[in-house]
Amino acid sequence: MSVVHRVRLPVDAVPTVAVGDRVEPAEVLATRRPPGRGRSLPVAEPLFRSAQSAADCIAVQPGTILEEGDLLAADGEGREVRVPQACLLLGYDTYDGTAMIAPLGGAEPILGHVRGEVSALDDESVEVQVAGSLLTGIGGYGGAVHGELRVAVHHPAEELRAASIDVGATGRIVVGGSRASAETLTRARAMGVAGIVLGGVLDRDLRDFETTQARRRDVGGMSGEFAVLVLAGFGKVGLDPALFAWLVAHDGHMASLFGEVGRLYVYDASPPPSRRALPRAGDRVIAHRRPHAGAAGELLRVLDGLHAVPSGLASRCGLVRFEDGLTAIVPLANLEATEPLPGS
Amino acid sequence: MSTPHVQTDLALVIDVGSAWAKAGVIGRVRGRWRLVAHAAQPTSWGAAELRAALLEQLVAADPRLGPEMESHLAKAARIECHTARSGGRVAVVAVSRELSGSAARRGAEAAGWRVSELVTLDDGRTLAERLAVLQAVEVDAWVLAGGFEDGASPRALEAAALVASARRRGGAPVVWAGTAELARGVAAMFEPDATTSVANVRPDPRREDPEPLRAHLQALLRTAVAAEDESHLASISFPRAVGALAATSGLRILGVDLGARSATRVLAEPDGTFASLVHARGGLAGAVALPGAAARIARLAGDAGDDAEVADVLQTLRARPATLPQSHEELSATQAAARLLLTALVDDADTAGGVDLVIGAGRTIACAPQPAQAMRMLLDGVRPLGVTQLAVDPASVLGPLGSLFDDEVREGISLLSDDLLVPLGSAVVCRGGEAGHMALRVTVHRPGWPGQAPIEVRTGQLQVVPLGRGQEAELTIETGRGVSVGAPRRSPRIHATVTGGSVGLVLDARGVPIGLPRRGDDRRAVLAGWRDALAREAAPGAERVA
Numbered sequence: 036m037s038v039v040h041r042v043r044l045p046v047d048a049v050p051t052v053a054v055g056d057r058v059e060p061a062e063v064l065a066t067r068r069p070p071g072r073g074r075s076l077p078v079a080e081p082l083f084r085s086a087q088s089a090a091d092c093i094a095v096q097p098g099t100i101l102e103e104g105d106l107l108a109a110d111g112e113g114r115e116v117r118v119p120q121a122c123l124l125l126g127y128d129t130y131d132g133t134a135m136i137a138p139l140g141g142a143e144p145i146l147g148h149v150r151g152e153v154s155a156l157d158d159e160s161v162e163v164q165v166a167g168s169l170l171t172g173i174g175g176y177g178g179a180v181h182g183e184l185r186v187a188v189h190h191p192a193e194e195l196r197a198a199s200i201d202v203g204a205t206g207r208i209v210v211g212g213s214r215a216s217a218e219t220l221t222r223a224r225a226m227g228v229a230g231i232v233l234g235g236v237l238d239r240d241l242r243d244f245e246t247t248q249a250r251r252r253d254v255g256g257m258s259g260e261f262a263v264l265v266l267a268g269f270g271k272v273g274l275d276p277a278l279f280a281w282l283v284a285h286d287g288h289m290a291s292l293f294g295e296v297g298r299l300y301v302y303d304a305s306p307p308p309s310r311r312a313l314p315r316a317g318d319r320v321i322a323h324r325r326p327h328a329g330a331a332g333e334l335l336r337v338l339d340g341l342h343a344v345p346s347g348l349a350s351r352c353g354l355v356r357f358e359d360g361l362t363a364i365v366p367l368a369n370l371e372a373t374e375p376l377p378g379s
Numbered sequence: 380m381s382t383p384h385v386q387t388d389l390a391l392v393i394d395v396g397s398a399w400a401k402a403g404v405i406g407r408v409r410g411r412w413r414l415v416a417h418a419a420q421p422t423s424w425g426a427a428e429l430r431a432a433l434l435e436q437l438v439a440a441d442p443r444l445g446p447e448m449e450s451h452l453a454k455a456a457r458i459e460c461h462t463a464r465s466g467g468r469v470a471v472v473a474v475s476r477e478l479s480g481s482a483a484r485r486g487a488e489a490a491g492w493r494v495s496e497l498v499t500l501d502d503g504r505t506l507a508e509r510l511a512v513l514q515a516v517e518v519d520a521w522v523l524a525g526g527f528e529d530g531a532s533p534r535a536l537e538a539a540a541l542v543a544s545a546r547r548r549g550g551a552p553v554v555w556a557g558t559a560e561l562a563r564g565v566a567a568m569f570e571p572d573a574t575t576s577v578a579n580v581r582p583d584p585r586r587e588d589p590e591p592l593r594a595h596l597q598a599l600l601r602t603a604v605a606a607e608d609e610s611h612l613a614s615i616s617f618p619r620a621v622g623a624l625a626a627t628s629g630l631r632i633l634g635v636d637l638g639a640r641s642a643t644r645v646l647a648e649p650d651g652t653f654a655s656l657v658h659a660r661g662g663l664a665g666a667v668a669l670p671g672a673a674a675r676i677a678r679l680a681g682d683a684g685d686d687a688e689v690a691d692v693l694q695t696l697r698a699r700p701a702t703l704p705q706s707h708e709e710l711s712a713t714q715a716a717a718r719l720l721l722t723a724l725v726d727d728a729d730t731a732g733g734v735d736l737v738i739g740a741g742r743t744i745a746c747a748p749q750p751a752q753a754m755r756m757l758l759d760g761v762r763p764l765g766v767t768q769l770a771v772d773p774a775s776v777l778g779p780l781g782s783l784f785d786d787e788v789r790e791g792i793s794l795l796s797d798d799l800l801v802p803l804g805s806a807v808v809c810r811g812g813e814a815g816h817m818a819l820r821v822t823v824h825r826p827g828w829p830g831q832a833p834i835e836v837r838t839g840q841l842q843v844v845p846l847g848r849g850q851e852a853e854l855t856i857e858t859g860r861g862v863s864v865g866a867p868r869r870s871p872r873i874h875a876t877v878t879g880g881s882v883g884l885v886l887d888a889r890g891v892p893i894g895l896p897r898r899g900d901d902r903r904a905v906l907a908g909w910r911d912a913l914a915r916e917a918a919p920g921a922e923r924v925a
Binding site: 043047067070071072073098123125126128135137140158159173174238239268269313324326327345346348350351368369 | 423424428432507511514531533537539540541544568690692704707709
């Protein structure tokens with residue numbers, strides 16, 4: 036099984052790979068030169084012109100990237116202004132006769148954060164064919180990280196506790212259960228955990244954690260990326276037991292996690308359990324709203340006509356026997372059927 | 380026994396939203412066109428399931444229709460609208476977050492665009508970070524803004540230069556909505572024809588003018604991005620239908636359609652002209668992005684749980700917009716979010732002079748479990764000052780009807796007049812007054828009913844007078860000191876005719892905006908009182924007060 040991961044390239048990026056190359060998560064796919072702090076470069080003075088009239092001598096448009104020694108302005112009478120280093124021209128100030136330039140820094144790497152084979156390459160993107168499976172979440176935090184998967188809970192509905200995060204989790208992508216508090220996330224970050232995959236998380240915990248991280252970023256001293264992926268729902272929501280079993284089966288596999296876009300690639304993995312809208316009687320289902328959020332069960336039958344749920348909303352409903360023994364009427368819109376794994 | 384051959388005149392009205400699809404069957408019943416079946420389901424379930432649900436209803440209503448109904452339905456005329464399949468994504472780059480940036484953002488969102496990134500020169504990021512953000516973003520248009528009209532700011536050109544260096548040549552179009560004097564300089568940074576200039580969104584520090592930008596972006600969205608048959612876009616067809624309804628009825632109508640992702644507002648005049656506005660992120664999924672949303676919604680709902688629980692509900696609305704609130708608390712949070720979103724949607728609507736009719740559309744409002752809940756969302760969200768009739772479009776018929784040809788829209792509205800809207804009743808909303816003092820004294824004259832003593836409503840109170848659907852009443856309204864119902868007062872008494880509905884006549888002296896007690900217990904008690912006053916079943920003639 037394989038999936039394609041697309042890495043977008045900025046305008047001035049220089050690719051360092053070619054189609055057919057095998058790449059690792061930490062491998063550089065391209066480089067770019069980011070601009071540094073802007074600074075003023077006198078233009079009117081060396082041209083012996085007024086600030087206003089020197090504007091007509093500017094030879095390039097703002098937004099242009101100039102290499103060292105490129106012409107910035109010329110008066111047509113032999114006087115020229117050239118840029119002393121590679122830079123981005125931001126503008127010209129007609130009040131003081133200076134150009135605002137942002138010197139370009141050294142080449143910075145653009146990583147793919149995935150392992151695979153480069154399948155396509157153009158000015159705008161690099162596409163990498165990833166041998167593995169993709170899980171998509173409903174929310175997340177942070178950038179791109181990679182590491183080995185490590186399941187740190189024993190049950191899909193178990194909360195990931197701070198105590199479960201030890202030195203063995205450093206550099207890994209830790210799979211939790213129904214929730215992780217802001218303290219747990221902070222500890223995981225401090226212990227060098229690459230990322231966390233959860234069934235659910237309280238929005239408040241995620242925001243508290245984000246706030247803490249923003250403060251730490253402001254004061255400096257924070258290194259490395261950290262990402263969180265939420266798979267099932269917001270609140271205390273357990274992982275689908277079938278999905279949890281799949282993650283347990285792939286414990287130790289290499290994985291790449293993209294927090295903000297909610298993607299988890301697991302390498303050399305079998306297809307994960309898939310979902311389908313509109314379940315039918317007899318299907319194994321997952322519920323998505325309180326009070327059954329994250330619970331799995333069997334859809335015993337679809338009720339005739341419309342049925343009012345406790346909120347008062349009337350909708351098409353089904354009778355579900357959940358795996359904890361509870362039987363409840365649930366709107367079909369709140370259920371997804373889980374497809375059996377091939378060969379199961 | 381052979382089945383009799385049944386002849387039918389049918390049409391299907393379909394509204395395919397981003398989360399839910401709604402369909403109705405219009406059939407001729409005893410010579411009149413009526414809505415004979417209606418079904419709604421998550422859009423992801425597909426058309427076959429929706430058709431099956433309609434068939435089930437039709438056959439249950441008349442078993443003779445059974446064998447042939449499927450082919451009749453397949454052949455029925457389809458009147459359809461849908462949410463834009465590809466919403467436009469825009470990056471806004473401006474000098475100041477609070478001035479040019481916020482004005483440009485509002486203009487873009489009001490045109491139905493989703494703002495993927497807002498970068499300003501005072502956003503605290505380094506130049507490299509700004510550029511990296513702009514280089515990474517994938518958009519269908521760039522909006523640049525900055526500088527006032529009294530001078531050309533080099534900072535505005537700097538913002539433009541950022542885009543020039545991040546944008547690919549031949550990429551998405553650029554719209555300059557900053558200082559007019561700089562328009563030529565900005566256009567020179569890009570290839571020919573890449574840039575369009577519109578009036579400055581922030582011509583001076585005290586004034587915002589996002590309308591020209593909004594109009595341009597709305598046109599751009601139709602032509603360049605959502606290259607679909609625009610008459611079938613719900614954001615176009617719903618306002619057209621409301622405009623036609625205003626022309627047919629001679630009423631000034633405010634229509635609000637609160638969807639899962641986006642929201643549409645239309646203000647239609649009695650001559651049929653209308654002004655509409657689409658908020659790309661104004662739907663329920665966007666509630667989570669409102670400033671301090673969870674705390675405000677928890678406070679506004681009173682019975683939806685604490686901030687943390689409400690925050691989870693809002694994230695669920697964003698992540699799983701097609702699911703339904705199962706518990707009372709989740710429904711309460713959803714409806715409070717709807718009230719907040721409606722307030723934001725009508726914030727800058729020109730409702731001076733009042734409106735005659737407010738129409739609520741979208742499942743959360745129009746399909747609320749109780750009419751009183753729909754009434755409360757509209758009343759609290761819109762705060763229509765004066766005497767106003769309120770109704771909902773529970774079958775989502777307005778959108779599809781608006782997709783018909785011009786003359787057919789009015790015809791369709793006339794033909795379906797009995798099933799088009801469900802009237803909730805009327806409301807008298809006032810503002811001002813002193814707490815505990817009389818705000819409104821209303822005498823209700825119902826033809827054929829014995830005369831009743833005037834009803835006094837104190838500031839902060841809400842009172843419901845039973846007035847059923849189709850019933851009319853003459854009101855004589857006297858206002859207390861410092862109280863206004865919007866209209867200029869030429870006499871101490873205001874006379875108005877109102878019609879009833881499933882809730883009745885609401886006398887609302889809670890103010891504009893609604894004032895709530897600071898103490899949590901007091902606030903919850905007040906909110907519960909208002910909720911109960913609207914929802915209680917009252918005996919005819921008995922008023923419900925809170």
